[in-house]
Amino acid sequence: MINLHEYIGSIATSLTEARMISDLKSLEIAQKFAQHDLLKHFSIPRLRAQNIELTIPVAIGELETKYQKDYQPIDNIEFSAQTYSILKDVTQRTSFDRKTSVRLKAAINNEVESLEKLIKATNDETSSLQLYAAKIAEQFMAISNEKIDAPALINRISENQASQIKPKQPVKQEPKVIVESYKLQEIKPENLIQIKMTLNEEGLEWHTSEDDNGNRSSKLLPE
Template identity: 60%
Template sequence: MVNLNEYLGGIATSIAEARLMSDLKSLEIAEKFAKHNLLKHFTIPRFKAQNVELTIPVAIGELSSDYEKDYEPINNIEFNSQTYTILKNSSKVNTFDRKTSTLLRSLIAEETDILEKNLKANQNNEEFLDQFSMRVAERFLSIYPKKLDYKFLVKQLNSNLKPLISSKQVVKQNTKVIVEAHKLNEIKPENIIQIKMTLNEEGMEWYTSENDNGEIESKLLPE
């Protein structure tokens, strides 16, 4: 089976490539005509696909559908490490003492687990991140003896951790069709779809003109 969009696109592309091959042949003929005393007055033969109508039989194999990829909103190790670093930098210390460090890493891990569960179950990432930042800041200030600005700490956590949260990804699965003749022969006629497709040619040509500044401009415009 193939994707329906790729199959129809491939047909249209093949016709465009056929037009290219025809134009190259017309160019070759034009060069020969130009060298002949009589033929140079003749019209150059050129293929033009004004309307190409196609009837394409296919059978639907799989209908298109959207599905969500397994959602992992955060990388816990990276997220916990970054949270710890933000608190340490806000405290303007090179390192915490062992007791503070152990308590801090533990509370961060607990809050990260809660945040991850909330993100997986809901859509409002900013709201849950804000709750995470407030809880972490509040618990941190309860174990750290130095006085720090609570609001500033919450703001630092929100702004620095937000880029680490991933959004849910929806994957679109295209409709797949059966196009092989030997397979279509095995399918009941009532289960085969006839796709009517018409291709209208709108050729393009280079148009050269001179602007107000005396500069030559070239634009690709419809014939």
């Protein structure tokens, strides 16, 4: 399968290249005419394409979804701060001692970075958050020596932090089409799409101009 815009573009490009080949042949003929005593008075044959009408059968194969390249699923600083607040709430503390606080914040920051990478790699926000919550609960109990209900803490982190994760947004959906004749023959006629194109040739010529200072410039302009 091929992207629809690439397929249509390739057809238009092929017609342009066909015109180029035709012009090169006209140039070759012009050189021969110029060297002939009688033919040099004749006009040079040249093909001009006008209103080329094409009917192209295709079938939609699938839609290819393209997502934003610079995907940032979470705000790391805010996510870390919210997790730290949850740990304080669970233990009903306004703060931890300095040593515990420093270790907890370092552990949270590391796990937040791992969470971000995991979401980007798997695109599975739910499972990634569950794993993050389990690791935070494990590290919290190891660092603080608090006796807490680990499953309850995991659920609380997962529920409270789920809204902080931004889903990956699609930026474009590109249809892929089936164009091979042998494949199209196997598809029901009602499932085929007929693309009708009308191409009009518009030539361009180089036009050279000179300003008052003698500077020459060339531009491509319509014939």
